[in-house]
Amino acid sequence: GEDVEQSLFLSVREGDSSVINCTYTDSSSTYLYWYKQEPGAGLQLLTYIFSNMDMKQDQRLTVLLNKKDKHLSLRIADTQTGDSAIYFCAERGSGNTGKLIFGQGTTLQVKP
Amino acid sequence: DTGVSQDPRHKITKRGQNVTFRCDPISEHNRLYWYRQTLGQGPEFLTYFQNEAQLEKSRLLSDRFSAERPKGSFSTLEIQRTEQGDSAMYLCASSSRGLVSGNTIYFGEGSWLTVV
Numbered sequence: 001g002e003d004v005e006q007s008l009f010l011s012v013r014e015g016d017s018s019v020i021n022c023t024y025t026d027s028s029s030t031y032l033y034w035y036k037q038e039p040g041a042g043l044q045l046l047t048y049i050f051s052n053m054d055m056k057q058d059q060r061l062t063v064l065l066n067k068k069d070k071h072l073s074l075r076i077a078d079t080q081t082g083d084s085a086i087y088f089c090a091e092r093g094s095g096n097t098g099k100l101i102f103g104q105g106t107t108l109q110v111k112p
Numbered sequence: 113d114t115g116v117s118q119d120p121r122h123k124i125t126k127r128g129q130n131v132t133f134r135c136d137p138i139s140e141h142n143r144l145y146w147y148r149q150t151l152g153q154g155p156e157f158l159t160y161f162q163n164e165a166q167l168e169k170s171r172l173l174s175d176r177f178s179a180e181r182p183k184g185s186f187s188t189l190e191i192q193r194t195e196q197g198d199s200a201m202y203l204c205a206s207s208s209r210g211l212v213s214g215n216t217i218y219f220g221e222g223s224w225l226t227v228v
Contacts, residue, residue: 004154042116042203043155043219050215078199090152097168098143098207102154109139 002026006089006103013111018076020106024088027068029091032065032102034074037086046074046087076108084110116220118204124226132190133223137206141218142185144207146179148172149222155203161187178203194227201225 003025012018025034030051035043049056049063049072056063062075076083087106090100117136125131129212137144141165158177160168163184171227173179177196183186191198201222 004137033217040224042221043115043205045216045218059140090154092215097160097169099145099157099160100155100217102151103158104154 004103135204141206
């Protein structure tokens with residue numbers, strides 16, 4: 001079945017890079033997403049990557065995809081205290097619905 | 113801002129009561145999704161509409177839950193005879209069917225339900 005796994009917690013110092021990792025099981029995933037959730041709020045789409053790409057860069061965000069190992073990572077350069085939040089990885093299967101399967105989220109704590 | 117809008121943002125209800133949540137998607141989006149998120153977990157898919165047609169329902173959506181999208185615009189999610197286990201945040205999302213824009217799925221701020 002479809003499953004997405006993430007480590008639960010990451011703590012970094014302000015100004016350092018953060019790397020959040022995710023593994024998924026569905027080899028037919030077409031797109032993989034990263035969402036950010038602040039306390040009590042909904043999900044903010046950060047970025048997504050198509051499954052035939054290895055890397056995507058968007059300002060401070062870099063997404064790396066290893067399709068062979070079904071491993072996805074999100075690197076945040078120059079992490080700021082405002083980046084403290086829960087980050088969710090999600091996969092979208094090959095069906096036409098656009099349904100997403102989410103991981104349990106990684107809490108990023110940024111220390112000043 | 114014309115993002116996905118949800119109402120109410122918070123609802124406290126007594127066990128056994130019915131509740132209804134409303135979602136207004138981004139105006140040009142024809143796809144609409146409902147998800148449920150409990151504390152410490154990622155969102156779980158509940159159901160999906162394309163225009164007014166409900167095309168997929170999760171097994172999580174028991175017969176106490178019903179969702180509608182009567183004119184292909186806003187949607188409602190009703191929970192009948194609420195139970196304490198229904199306490200969660202209910203998230204609505206929308207996307208278009210376009211080849212590129214259909215890849216972007218936007219979420220609302222969610223509706224928190226507390227059943228006491």
